[in-house]
Amino acid sequence: TVEDNGPGMDNRILEKTGGRGIGLQNIHDRIRLTFGGQYGLSIQSGEGKGTTILIKIPCQRGMA
Structure with missing residues (x-):
């Protein structure tokens, strides 16, 4: 998340x-x-309230 x-x-x-x-x-x-289609960016914003961007990517454990 980036805000x-x-x-x-x-x-x-x-x-x-x-x-x-x-x-x-x-x-x-x-x-x-x-x-895949279930991943990507989601953006929420409101005037005077800032902006939040959610970056959804899969987690791959055990990779060097």
Whole structure:
């Protein structure tokens, strides 16, 4: 999880883009292509409340 306490995003932007610009959409798509559709980025934001981005990827234990 990555969070900030900034101004947040306008609800219209969240509805239109899901909060993802080109860069975040690229990361989201690459995670999904690599690990599957249940993984990727989830973005929550509210005006005056900051933004939280959850990055969901699988945990692989025992790798060096």
